[in-house]
Amino acid sequence: MLAVEILGFEKTYTVGFWRKTKKIGLKSLHLEVNQGEVFGFLGPNGAGKTTTLKLLMGLVFPTAGTARILGRDWRDPWARSRIGFLPEQPYFYDYLTPFELLDYYGSLSGVSPADRRLRIPRLLERVGLADQGWVQLRKFSKGMLQRVGIAQAVLHDPDIVFLDEPMSGLDPIGRREMRDFIQALNKEGKTVFFSTHILSDAEALCHRVAVLSQGELRGTGVVAELVASSRGRMEVIWQGASLAEAAKRLGAECHTAGDTVRAVVDECRLEEILAIVRAQHARLISVNPAGGSLEEYFFQKLGRSSEPE
């Protein structure tokens, strides 16, 4: 059984004073997410990631299409009780303390009072807010609110956790903690579906990714396969701008910044490039496998070059 199955979700908004102008938020989207995987939903800002998540959460209604969560209609109360959701840049009732907020959400999710008393302190401990449990949320920083957000998303022990841009606005420490939390959730057997435009996070965490742009699904792929597919390309960096033309003749993609040249070349032409560098006594800085395979895939699906122009 699939964790999430989106069957042709479409969303068209009407805008303008007379609501006559149509704006497409999402074109017919078909997507499958397996149980137990971390699924990355990638796309630039305005691609339709949040719209998709809002559709799945029942916050907006699709113009067409349907979805299934754990085999049931996505609006089914049982299906809703098996999911957790962290909205983008969450804002909670600031007059409540984390303890009160989690107690409130727990009661809405059908967690018994006894279980809430047991789970909330543990969860606050887990997200590093054990000492802040009775401080009003209005005194919390963005990072702390994000921790409360993740706590409320998993409080009722859901099978699937949806996270909308969970790393957005977090400092490096916060991002690392969020990554660790997502990995820990996955180890517990939960399916994690998260949207992001930070490709390094997706590459580090996801089993599979989908690329969305302008409301349209551009492709899905297994991250491990995408990384493997990039093998065979090498990145060579040296100092000596005059050699760039010679490298280009060997089929290298060259980018020059001052006297420094960064060339990406097929592995079979590597020795020839290095020979040119050596022959001209240019200073070789580095030779590495061309990284950013997910980045390349992402830009390829977006129909753009991953290299700066």
Next chain:
Amino acid sequence: MTHRIRAIAFNMFREAVRDRILYNLVFFALLLVATAPLLGQISAGVQRVLLINLSLSAISIFGTVISIFLGISLVSKEIERRTLYPVLARPVGRGEFIAGKYLGLAGTLLTNTLAMAVGFYVTLWAVMRHVGRADANILIAIYFILLQFLVIIALSLFFSSFSSPVLSALFALCLFVAGNFAEDLRVFAHSVHGPQSWLALAASYIIPNLASLNVITRVAHDQSISAALVGYNTLYCVLYSVTTLCGAALIFSRRNLK
């Protein structure tokens, strides 16, 4: 279902209790009640009448202000601040959300009105040095004021389910004012003919009949209130509120949260 409505209602109540604006309004209402005896001294012999009129009017007006201004933000504030997202992502129906919010605010108004009623009786006792069985009649007027709040909260919530807070406040306020002239509108409908009559009659049935809930002057002059009126007003307000809430739930359940 009921535990979710209860949880939302309790959270709403907690929010209102922690809101300083509410305390300011209650404080001003109590202040007005406390100063009413001073006006009574100016008009010798009508102290009790003035005290009841002014105090109950203060309770009614301040309660109405609280009902409208908290009522209009019940839904819109949650959408604007996106606090609604984690709530509706759970197995919570939108109708349950509306019902919970309504009951929470109704509970808040009940508590406030009780507090103000206690303040009023204390003032009455301080001025008259006596609170007798005749004064128990005043409780009916306070009960009617509470019924009025229930209707106004429902209307505020109804408008809040589809329009901005400013427009919601305007609509609710207009209906509150019009509602106080509902009976005059019915008289007008019978005094004219043709489409004018139909329109006036239709409008008089659509707007809430708040005029029949205003018995402040009658209790101030020790006129009795019939049990039939109490029953009729109770039934009317409950039906009006439930219908309005159903409308609010219906509209809100189709609304996209952007």
